[in-house]
Amino acid sequence: IRDINRWMEAWIDWNLILDADGGPNHVNNLVSAPIIADTARGKVLFLSIFYYIGHFSRYVKPGAVRIAAVANRDKIEVTGFQNPDGSIVAIAMNQQDWDIGFWLQFDQHTQWCTLPKHSMTTFIL
Known part of the structure; x- marks a missing residue:
């Protein structure tokens, strides 16, 4: 959210899925990804960033402007858009x-809200 509020215009995640070691990578630049394939355990882990990307993609439509x-x-942390x-x-x-x-205040409307711990919440006004 901080990056978006500082005029970021796009997000590119180079690796959507990597193994548990952060690879494969031809230059040994091992990093994280939204999805981790733990081949040793036969499991797929979806990290928080996976859900954040999906969250923004669902509610902020192409052509939206930040407000x-x-x-x-x-x-x-909060950010806003007009679709x-x-x-x-x-x-x-x-x-x-x-x-x-x-x-939460918008124009003349006010509503008490609670953000659960470790959560991201969208309000459509």
């Missing part, structure tokens, strides 16, 4: 180990 969004709590159909999308993230309550 101002401000968090009134320092433990909440081409005119809908307003606010996405808030709580990385804390506890739930956080806050007031």
Whole structure:
């Protein structure tokens, strides 16, 4: 969310899926990925970034523009968009180990909301 709010215009994840060691990679630049294939255990692990990418992709439509969004709590990160159909999308993230309550305000409307710990929540206004 911080990157988006600082005028990031696109996101490219070079590796959607890697093995548990961060490969394969021809230059030994072993990194993480949204999906980890643990071939030793025969399991596939979906990391948080996988769900974040899906979350933004579902609600922020192609052609959307970022709009101002401000968090009134320092433990909440928030960003906002206006989709081409005119809908307003606010996405808030709580990385804390506890739930956080806050007031969501848009125009003349106010609503008390709670962000569960370690969550990302979308509000369509």
